[in-house]
Amino acid sequence: MAQRRTAWTRLTTPFANIPASTATTLALAMWVVVIGGWALLSYGRVVPNMFLPTPGTVLQTTYRMSLDGSLFYHTLTSAKVVILGFIVSSVIAVPLGLWMGTYRAVQAPLEPLVNFIRYLPVTSFVPLFILWIGIGIEQRIAVIFFGTFFQQLVMISDCARSVSRDLVNASYTLGTRRSEAVWHVIFPAALPAILDTLRVTMGWAWTYLVVAELVAASSGLGYISLKAMRGFQVDVIFMAIAAIGLLGLITDTAFRIIRARVAPWAA
Amino acid sequence: MGSLILNASSQTAVGSRAMSESIKANNPAGTAHAAGDPRSAGTTMAIEDVTLRYGDANGVLALDDVSLKVAKNEFCVIVGPSGCGKSSLLYLAAGLNDVTSGTIKVDGREVIEPGPDRGMVFQSYTLFPWLTVRANIEYGPKRKGLPAEQRRQIVDQYLDEVGLAPFADHYPAQLSGGMKQRVAIARALANDPAVLLMDEPFGALDSQTRGTMQKLLLRVWERQQKTVLFVTHDIDEALVLGDRVLVMTARPGKIKAEIKVDIPRPRSMDVILEPDFIALKRRILGLLHDEIDEDH
Numbered sequence: 364m365a366q367r368r369t370a371w372t373r374l375t376t377p378f379a380n381i382p383a384s385t386a387t388t389l390a391l392a393m394w395v396v397v398i399g400g401w402a403l404l405s406y407g408r409v410v411p412n413m414f415l416p417t418p419g420t421v422l423q424t425t426y427r428m429s430l431d432g433s434l435f436y437h438t439l440t441s442a443k444v445v446i447l448g449f450i451v452s453s454v455i456a457v458p459l460g461l462w463m464g465t466y467r468a469v470q471a472p473l474e475p476l477v478n479f480i481r482y483l484p485v486t487s488f489v490p491l492f493i494l495w496i497g498i499g500i501e502q503r504i505a506v507i508f509f510g511t512f513f514q515q516l517v518m519i520s521d522c523a524r525s526v527s528r529d530l531v532n533a534s535y536t537l538g539t540r541r542s543e544a545v546w547h548v549i550f551p552a553a554l555p556a557i558l559d560t561l562r563v564t565m566g567w568a569w570t571y572l573v574v575a576e577l578v579a580a581s582s583g584l585g586y587i588s589l590k591a592m593r594g595f596q597v598d599v600i601f602m603a604i605a606a607i608g609l610l611g612l613i614t615d616t617a618f619r620i621i622r623a624r625v626a627p628w629a630a
Numbered sequence: 631m632g633s634l635i636l637n638a639s640s641q642t643a644v645g646s647r648a649m650s651e652s653i654k655a656n657n658p659a660g661t662a663h664a665a666g667d668p669r670s671a672g673t674t675m676a677i678e679d680v681t682l683r684y685g686d687a688n689g690v691l692a693l694d695d696v697s698l699k700v701a702k703n704e705f706c707v708i709v710g711p712s713g714c715g716k717s718s719l720l721y722l723a724a725g726l727n728d729v730t731s732g733t734i735k736v737d738g739r740e741v742i743e744p745g746p747d748r749g750m751v752f753q754s755y756t757l758f759p760w761l762t763v764r765a766n767i768e769y770g771p772k773r774k775g776l777p778a779e780q781r782r783q784i785v786d787q788y789l790d791e792v793g794l795a796p797f798a799d800h801y802p803a804q805l806s807g808g809m810k811q812r813v814a815i816a817r818a819l820a821n822d823p824a825v826l827l828m829d830e831p832f833g834a835l836d837s838q839t840r841g842t843m844q845k846l847l848l849r850v851w852e853r854q855q856k857t858v859l860f861v862t863h864d865i866d867e868a869l870v871l872g873d874r875v876l877v878m879t880a881r882p883g884k885i886k887a888e889i890k891v892d893i894p895r896p897r898s899m900d901v902i903l904e905p906d907f908i909a910l911k912r913r914i915l916g917l918l919h920d921e922i923d924e925d926h
Contacts, residue, residue, distance in 0.1 A: 532726050533756035533814075537821055538746035538773035551760040628760050628801040 416598040421605070424598040433587075438606055441572055441583040444500060445610075448507025448575075449568045453561055456515035461553070463516065464523025465545050473516075481513035486574055498579035506575035511568045515560060522556035523549050555622065555629035562618035569611045674857040675700040675723065675825050680732035682718055682883075692718050694882035695732070700825065700859050705851060707860045707872035708885075711918060715883025716861045717753075720829045723859065724750045737824050746770060749823030753830040755810045757802040763813050764789070764798040770821030788816035791850055808839040812846065819854060828860040832867070841899055844870055852896055865914050866902050869893070875910075877917045887917050 373379050398418060404410050405417040412420070428434040462469045488509055496502045526549050534548045535541075576585030584603040591599035622629075682693040692715040700706045710716045721727045723734055725744040734741040736748060749770075757766050767788055771781045789795040792812040802810055811831050818826055832840040844867060851858060851871075862868050868875045869891055877887040889910060893901050901907050 527754070527756070529752045529754045529756045530758070532721075532724070532744070533750065533752060534758075534769075535726065535744035536724055536746070536748060536750040536823075536827075537770040537817065541743075548758070551758070554760065626760065628803060630803060 412597075413595060414597060416601055420598045421601045424596075425602050425605075428599075428602065434602070434606070437582055437584050437587050437603075438610065440500075441576070441585065441607070442610060444503045444575060444583065445507055445568050445572055446614075447500075448504040448571075449511055449565055451504065452508045452512040452515055452564075452568075456512055456519055457557060457561075460516045460519025460557075461523045461545060461550060464520035464526075464553075465549055470520065474520075477513050477516055481517060485510040485571055486577075489574070489578055493579060503575040503580060503583075507568050507571050510571035510574070511564050514567065515564050518560040518564070519553075519557055522553040522560060525556070526552040555626045558618065558622040558626065562615060562622070565614050565618060566611055569607060569614070572607060672701045673699045674702045674704075674737060675859060676733075676735045677719070677723065678733050678735070680719070680722060680734060681730045682715065682722060682727070683730045691882035693722075694884050696883065696885055697732075698876060698885060700857055702857055703855045705858045705860065705871055705873045706876065707862060707868040707874070708876045708878055709862055709865060709868040709914060709918075710878030710883070711880045712863055714878045714880040716863075716878050717829050719883065720750070720827050720859065720861050723825075724748050724827050726750075746774065746821050747824045748827055749818035749821050749825075750827040750829065751811065751814045751818050751831040753833045755802070755807070755814070755834075757805075757810055757813055757817070759802050762799050762801055763794060763805070766802070766813055767817045767820045769817065774821070784820050788820045791819070791853070792816045792846065806839075807835050808843055811835065811843060815847065815850065819850070819856065823856075825857045825859060828858060830862050831860075833862070833864075840864075840867070845899055847871065848895075848897055865911050865918075868914070869907055869910055870897060870899065870901060875914065877914055887914075889914060 368376075370385075373381060374385075401415070402418050405412060405415045416424075425434065459469075459473075463473055464470070485506055489506060492502050492505045492509075496505055530552055531544055531548050534544060539547055572583070573585035573588065576583045577589065580586040584606055588600045588603040591597070591603070676699045678697050680693055680696045681691070684690045684692055696719060698706075708716045708719065718727065722729050723736075723741065725741045725748065741748070757763075758769065761769065764785055767785045768781050771784050776784070785798075786795070789798055792815060794809060794812055794816070797805065797809065802813070805813065814831065832843045835843060848871060860868075860871060872891050875889045875891060876885050877889065878884065879886045891910060893904070893906060902911075
């Protein structure tokens with residue numbers, strides 16, 4: 364149908380599909396622009412290298428820190444904090460969110476409280492967590508948990524609430540008991556949306572990492588960034604930022620694969 | 631205005647598909663109980679003096695003192711303008727909503743909550759998207775705790791019945807709207823309900839698919855002999871399918887007239903061209919037009 368349309372018309376038509384090769388080219392071009400711009404600014408000394416390292420320096424630093432194992436060590440520590448915080452949060456938020464979205468009696472007491480807490484900045488709780496939990500890995504996990512949990516709860520509750528009433532009604536007319544509806548109908552029906560929520564909130568969990576490692580950490584990507592700041596090692600900061608982004612990309616892809624496996628029936 | 635209760639009693643029960651036609655519009659007696667048939671042996675579903683009011687005592691009156699009976703193996707159709715409460719009545723019969731007053735009984739037992747004895751096919755697509763066609767049909771028998779072998783037989787039988795055996799392992803998202811509703815019918819029948827409630831099941835389909843679905847439903851019903859209470863706003867559909875058509879008024883919903891459809895079975899879709907059919911259709915149109923005029 365789009366045979367007679369020119370490539371330009373297709374590119375400028377709302378919601379129109381473009382060939383995969385064009386999409387890939389555009390995506391690559393974006394990276395070329397970003398890295399090219401970076402190279403121009405740094406190699407061209409437009410910005411002093413003290414503030415903006417060259418791509419070459421960052422690659423060298425990455426290579427050096429990969430060789431001595433420190434990059435791996437700090438990445439592992441950070442990944443452990445984020446993933447543990449995320450898992451603890453999800454394990455509680457998924458069932459509680461399902462109940463909250465399903466039963467008004469659970470929603471009524473929880474929702475005002477959760478909506479109050481989820482607007483509080485996570486940073487404001489760091490001093491409290493240090494007092495209560497100490498300065499170990501638990502404190503950092505608590506920060507990730509706190510930043511993720513309440514958002515997850517509200518979003519998963521919405522996933523459950525938006526399950527079609529007629530789907531639940533149909534299940535009743537087929538012999539499902541009221542007590543079974545959450546597990547037999549609402550959970551599977553909401554599952555694709557729940558997995559999407561987990562994928563999105565996983566991204567948020569990564570963004571809390573530096574906050575978590577801001578105080579009292581002795582390892583991790585956020586920690587080495589802060590240490591590098593004091594020594595003006597901008598290249599290390601760049602490397603840490605790139606590593607966090609890359610890890611986020613990996614977990615995001617992992618969630619997409621899991622979703623395709625667990626819920627192949629949902630588009 | 632006195633209540634216009636008409637009782638579709640057992641005189642219309644199974645087999646009485648004789649060539650007689652009766653219409654009881656504006657029954658002046660208005661007696662809800664007078665027509666109550668003491669010999670309720672052939673009655674599967676009895677709706678008695680049912681009123682439904684939304685919200686508090688000042689809320690909208692959706693159904694006003696509705697009474698009807700559906701005989702065993704009868705195909706009973708309720709036709710009415712949109713918003714007349716016909717779907718609400720079906721939801722009440724399914725036990726998905728509570729009556730404000732009155733009772734609904736199925737096989738003599740009062741309906742207080744939903745149950746597998748009242749299967750329902752909805753206007754919206756309600757197949758479980760995470761289950762294949764086979765697993766959707768198997769859902770009810772599984773809840774009942776039937777053994778796997780028996781479940782397989784039931785599923786195969788109904789897959790054949792609705793002609794979807796080649797699609798057994800497809801997910802609902804891979805099916806067309808008509809196919810989804812065929813699975814929904816198979817899923818409801820596989821549970822062997824005492825009464826099958828159908829809430830405008832073909833309302834979302836295009837007119838050609840609707841015709842095909844009506845033909846399929848007629849064939850399935852003629853073979854399976856189920857008690858059906860079917861709701862629609864499509865007069866042709868009501869007359870093609872039903873043994874009896876109940877015409878409902880709008881706001882508050884009441885049953886205005888009862889029309890027996892004496893077109894012999896098995897019926898084909900060509901009946902819509904026959905004079906008998908057209909006469910019945912004209913009568914129902916007249917009844918519905920009165921309603922619409924009153925509205926304006």
